Amino acid sequence: MNSPQALDRSSRVYIAGHRGMVGSAIWRHLENEGFTDLVGATSSEVDLRDRNAVFDYVTSVKPDVVIDAAARVGGILANNTYPASFLSDNLQIQVNIMDAANEAEVDRLLFLGSSCIYPKFAEQPIKESSLLTGILEPTNDAYAIAKIAGIMQVQATRRQYGRRWISAMPTNLYGPGDNFHPEHSHVLPALVRRFHEAAESGADDVVIWGSGTPRREFLYVEDLAAASLFLLENYDSPETINVGVGLDAPIREIAERVAATVGYTGSISQDTSKPDGTPRKLLDVSRLHDLGWEAPTGLDDGLERTYAWYLENIDALRSK
Ligand SMILES: NC(=O)c1ccc[n+]([C@@H]2O[C@H](COP(=O)([O-])OP(=O)(O)OC[C@H]3O[C@@H](n4cnc5c(N)ncnc54)[C@H](OP(=O)(O)O)[C@@H]3O)[C@@H](O)[C@H]2O)c1
Numbered sequence: 001m002n003s004p005q006a007l008d009r010s011s012r013v014y015i016a017g018h019r020g021m022v023g024s025a026i027w028r029h030l031e032n033e034g035f036t037d038l039v040g041a042t043s044s045e046v047d048l049r050d051r052n053a054v055f056d057y058v059t060s061v062k063p064d065v066v067i068d069a070a071a072r073v074g075g076i077l078a079n080n081t082y083p084a085s086f087l088s089d090n091l092q093i094q095v096n097i098m099d100a101a102n103e104a105e106v107d108r109l110l111f112l113g114s115s116c117i118y119p120k121f122a123e124q125p126i127k128e129s130s131l132l133t134g135i136l137e138p139t140n141d142a143y144a145i146a147k148i149a150g151i152m153q154v155q156a157t158r159r160q161y162g163r164r165w166i167s168a169m170p171t172n173l174y175g176p177g178d179n180f181h182p183e184h185s186h187v188l189p190a191l192v193r194r195f196h197e198a199a200e201s202g203a204d205d206v207v208i209w210g211s212g213t214p215r216r217e218f219l220y221v222e223d224l225a226a227a228s229l230f231l232l233e234n235y236d237s238p239e240t241i242n243v244g245v246g247l248d249a250p251i252r253e254i255a256e257r258v259a260a261t262v263g264y265t266g267s268i269s270q271d272t273s274k275p276d277g278t279p280r281k282l283l284d285v286s287r288l289h290d291l292g293w294e295a296p297t298g299l300d301d302g303l304e305r306t307y308a309w310y311l312e313n314i315d316a317l318r319s320k
Contacts, residue, residue, distance in 0.1 A: 005164070005233050007065060007108070009034040014063035016040070016048060016097050017070030021177035021221055022112065022170075026067055029225035039063065043070075048093040058100035065108040066101045067228060068094060068150075075184055076139050083142035090146035098153050102161060110232055111154050111167040113147040113240065115283055116140045118169075125284035128169075128240055137278070155238040164236050168228065171244035171283045175221035175302060176309040180317050187251070188218055191258040192303075192310055199264040206259070206266065209274035212252030217244050217282045220302035223295040230293045244283035245295045254299070261303040 007013075013030060017023035018040030027038055039061050046057045048070055058066075072089040079086055094111065101109050118126045119134030131151070136144045154167045174188040182193060191208070198206045227243045235241060249257075255268055288294075297305075310317070 011064035012037040023069035025225040054096040079140040087142035109165040125282040195264040204266040210276040215248040217248040220297040242283040246285040
């Protein structure tokens with residue numbers, strides 16, 4: 001069946017950020033789907049903050065499709081410590097990519113944002129319509145404002161130039177290519193590493209932060225890659241669209257499932273003196289489900305595959 005806006009498998013697709021967790025998953029997915037002309041440049045080849053370099057690259061490559069998976073990303077600590085850099089780098093990266101793509105008359109573009117764009121106290125599950133209805137979480141508001149500007153640039157370019165550009169907001173991601181650094185990683189890869197190291201060293205207890213009751217949603221990154229192609233082929237609207245699983249679980253349960261995946265059999269205790277963060281963060285994915293796409297990978301399956309990737313890459317990761 002041809003989807004409404006099927007992409008020719010010989011189209012030239014430029015994936016900005018193609019070495020990152022998301023960009024590399026999209027690259028693999030498009031290759032598996034038969035795309036034969038994928039292009040990308042590392043940050044040392046083309047610094048996306050350098051407007052002239054981006055324009056030179058995009059005009060020489062002349063892509064048919066652009067997927068923007070490049071960003072300066074980080075956890076709470078990095079976002080909170082370097083807000084000016086998160087705001088400035090991300091604004092520059094996305095404005096340069098989108099302006100260059102517009103000048104090169106690229107008709108298909110997908111901009112990837114993040115669920116942190118939504119207000120801190122948005123009603124759960126979070127609908128796309130809650131955008132700009134309340135204050136942001138202050139620890140990553142600079143990053144969120146940059147991403148909101150990206151959504152606006154997609155909408156404005158559609159309106160002014162009639163291009164079929166779209167934006168999508170993924171929930172928390174995990175999977176191959178994730179950052180497993182002990183202090184600088186997100187919660188799920190941090191748990192994988194801690195439980196793996198505890199199992200290896202024969203530790204009998206692992207302490208997790210907080211009460212364990214906050215609920216979180218996690219999407220396997222390869223599912224996001226599949227959703228990205230699906231949206232380019234089936235979604236053509238100025239409004240952003242959430243990409244998630246539509247299910248969440250308490251952190252305590254997630255920790256137990258990680259422990260089971262890595263073979264850790266000791267106890268898990270909670271340090272309730274540490275903050276819990278927001279009690280729940282779940283995206284409403286009914287817009288995506290109504291289009292006919294649901295995430296195929298369950299958490300246990302995704303954890304198995306993530307752990308297998310972690311074990312294969314453990315030597316390279318230890319040095320980071
Ligand atoms: N990870 C998550 O849980 C999550 C959740 C929701 C949304 N997202 C979104 O997904 C996107 C990608 O995130 P990710 O997790 O894949 O991040 P990542 O693994 O850190 O990858 C970021 C990519 O951006 C590139 N990049 C950063 N600064 C650059 C610069 N100045 N010039 C050129 N390239 C630059 C990096 O290129 P090099 O490798 O060549 O340096 C890298 O390939 C972001 O927009 C993020 O908001 C991520």
